Amino acid sequence: MIGTRHSPQQLDPLAGVTAQFFAWIFTSAAFATSVGLTILHRAEYHSPLLLAAAFLCLVATGAVVVGASAPRRAPFTRRSAIAIHVLGLAAVGFEAAAQWGTNTAVRSDWAPLALALFVMATGCFRPASEILIADILSVLVVTVVTTSGAVASDWPLPAIVYAGLTAGPLLAAGVGAAVFSATLVTRLLRWRESTGDARLAAAEQLRAQVRDELHRERLTLVEREVGPFLRELVARGETDAADAERARELGDALRAALVAESEGVWLGDLVDEIRDPDGLAVHMDETQRAAVEAACAGLADRRVTAELARVGDLIRLTLRWGGEGRGRLRPEMQAILRLVFPGARVRPTRRHVEVEFEAA
Structure with missing residues (x-):
């Protein structure tokens, strides 16, 4: 049974x-x-x-x-x-x-x-x-x-x-x-x-909301920094070395934002760094991705890094965050991670959490 x-x-x-x-x-x-x-x-x-x-x-x-x-x-x-x-x-x-x-x-x-x-x-x-x-x-x-x-x-x-x-x-x-x-x-x-279909629909709705928020943040980059900078250059009618360096920085930031927007980099704007050289994130379904995104969103005011690696026959997802900031991975969020990763071993500590699960 x-x-x-x-x-x-x-x-x-x-x-x-x-x-x-x-x-x-x-x-x-x-x-x-x-x-x-x-x-x-x-x-x-x-x-x-x-x-x-x-x-x-x-x-x-x-x-x-x-x-x-x-x-x-x-x-x-x-x-x-x-x-x-x-x-x-x-x-x-x-x-x-x-x-x-x-x-x-x-x-x-x-x-x-x-x-x-x-x-x-x-x-x-x-x-x-x-x-x-x-x-x-x-x-x-x-x-x-x-x-x-x-x-x-x-x-x-x-x-x-x-x-x-x-x-x-x-x-x-x-x-x-x-x-x-x-x-x-x-x-x-x-x-x-x-309720499988309903839960998948709710997860996709949550992910859509996150993507909309990220899209608005990228547009804010253009409206808040790039736009005023270009208007200032037009008004002055001349540039110097500092302007060229600033233009290079804004160009790199805008290029990264456009690439992330077009490729839909998972967790791109929720963590400071993500290491997934083998592309293991594809083994997670939409519900699992949404849960991980929600966990990272709860740690938004900390420096979070995400890493996926193979450990034997399992995949290990590790989230680490710095000591500064007030965000934390609450017990309820830990419970949700266990819910969407059935049978996974979730090992939380003060500043990092490990989730080991089988590839779908």
């Missing part, structure tokens, strides 16, 4: 910007649950050191969830998802060790519940198949750990009941997150198919 191999964040990065709110909610709920249950059943914990280690793993898991879901660090990587399970299972192990042999109230185990909440947060960011596989593996580990704890605590009911009460919520959370991810991806793919 195609809906299980894609992630919601990959297909809709703008939604990924707001999805971090849910990551904060689930993380806060995990902390509240763990603290509350620990206080209520504090008599069952006989090792403060092991309990502190469990909480340390809980804090680390929450930090991974919040950090990986941040728009500026998108996308939420598989490595981060694996780290959530590894750290969460470590918390499960340390908590079980902290109450080994004294765990008389099974519902006091907060680590499996916290891990279930963290898994629910990944539903907005990771593919359904990955969520489900990782969750099933974690459920097996939790089952083994909690079943062993039940035997050590001489719990009166069958161990499978104990395992169901602790691993059951984790299994339900994983299935729910996977279903949510698959459903959202399926709807996004359908929306893309039904």
Whole structure:
């Protein structure tokens, strides 16, 4: 199923910007649950050191969830998802060790519940198949750990009941997150198919507006500088060396403007320099070009350079800008770049951004 191999964040990065709110909610709920249950059943914990280690793993898991879901660090990587399970299972192990042999109230185990909440947060960011596989593996580990704890605590009911009460919520959370991810991806793919023509038309309209603005700027060059200069020469009736040098400068600027106007040089008036010796820009469609133009327009008051180069089987587009000026590449613009370059790796830093994508 195609809906299980894609992630919601990959297909809709703008939604990924707001999805971090849910990551904060689930993380806060995990902390509240763990603290509350620990206080209520504090008599069952006989090792403060092991309990502190469990909480340390809980804090680390929450930090991974919040950090990986941040728009500026998108996308939420598989490595981060694996780290959530590894750290969460470590918390499960340390908590079980902290109450080994004294765990008389099974519902006091907060680590499996916290891990279930963290898994629910990944539903907005990771593919359904990955969520489900990782969750099933974690459920097996939790089952083994909690079943062993039940035997050590001489719990009166069958161990499978104990395992169901602790691993059951984790299994339900994983299935729910996977279903949510698959459903959202399926709807996004359908929306893309039904609105493809409309989005291309909107991109072309945006590019037309940019071209009109550039055309007016080129005309301004003639009206503001060339025209007054020629009228001044006519009025004086003579020229000198300074006039000749000024005429040469204006002639070069006008010639460059006319060439850019006739050839339609991509990004010609939006960046200070563009390096594309192999003509790789042709591999981008109109929507992708419009998005890159919009990103450069947001950095208009900075010195921006653009470079396209091959990196293995991929094409890397790099935008760099100077430290002066107030323009910046906002998270929303980064999300749009991820949206129009599906599957691309977008690596933003303070003064440059790299987008690696496959040639169309």
